[in-house]
């Protein structure tokens with residue numbers, strides 16, 4: 001079989017990146033080693049061990065090769081210092097060839113660049129709103145007249161804040177939830193106002209900085225947001241699967257979303273399960289096959305797993321899921337190198353997975369070529385309605 005057309009397609013397609021985060025200045029206090037780690041935050045021993053993962057070694061080599069720098073973390077850091085942020089961003093994004101990216105700016109980072117700044121490196125940049133961060137900011141700021149919060153006043157403030165965003169002018173392309181990090185995906189779709197109000201009181205009484213560490217309140221905010229998302233036909237990105245240890249992995253299995261997916265009130269909502277739901281990729285694939293409203297995104301699983309892990313995760317997503325529901329993203333964050341690594345590895349892995357699908361007899365080569373364009377670009381354009 002001749003795969004040259006498929007190879008040419010994956011190498012040349014301009015990528016559409018449906019999920020990423022802000023880049024920070026070179027002198028931010030974010031440690032550069034986290035370009036190559038996943039999940040090992042705040043624990044020096046875990047960070048030291050992360051240097052010995054397959055993904056760390058491969059990714060460090062990829063970046064050192066891109067820069068022509070010495071093959072060591074220190075060598076790459078030295079190259080960054082000498083080059084400056086503009087130069088390394090140019091190098092990374094030129095090599096990544098991303099035509100559009102959607103940025104969830106809900107992570108507060110030291111010396112973070114705003115969304116506008118990223119437009120010098122990607123022709124099109126849109127924003128994704130992280131609902132829990134929106135809620136926390138509203139509660140932290142308080143009511144204008146200084147009166148204490150009630151559930152009613154919070155609900156009104158939250159919903160009108162969401163609706164005040166320029167959805168109609170297409171600056172915002174979706175909402176995002178990290179409920180998995182707070183209390184898990186077993187959303188109680190029947191959470192009562194009384195339960196939510198009790199949750200609100202608990203959260204406020206814990207003081208600032210404010211975190212939504214109450215399941216009833218998180219579930220309530222999620223349901224309020226779904227109503228808004230549905231009325232504006234905005235997709236909801238859902239963190240599923242792996243992350244860091246603050247997340248209970250058992251509760252980030254997307255199968256927990258059944259109550260939400262079965263709820264008639266939200267039957268027209270469009271959901272995208274992020275991170276290939278790793279290690280629940282097969283569960284995610286199943287959900288996308290039985291629920292028309294479920295879509296899949298494999299950012300973070302690529303590039304944070306071994307080559308075997310990345311290939312397996314994408315193959316598992318495609319075991320059952322329709323090809324036109326599976327999407328690339330970089331899940332790039334903080335460091336431009338993460339965008340490069342997401343892009344480079346996605347091209348490589350999508351080629352490998354689709355080539356094998358041809359060899360196995362699942363796809364013809366022309367079908368694989370179309371699938372590559374869909375997965376790496378066209379599905380996200382359609383799903384997020386990216387028009388420019």
Ligand SMILES: [Zn+2]
Pocket residue numbers: 019020021104331
């Ligand atoms: Zn992310």
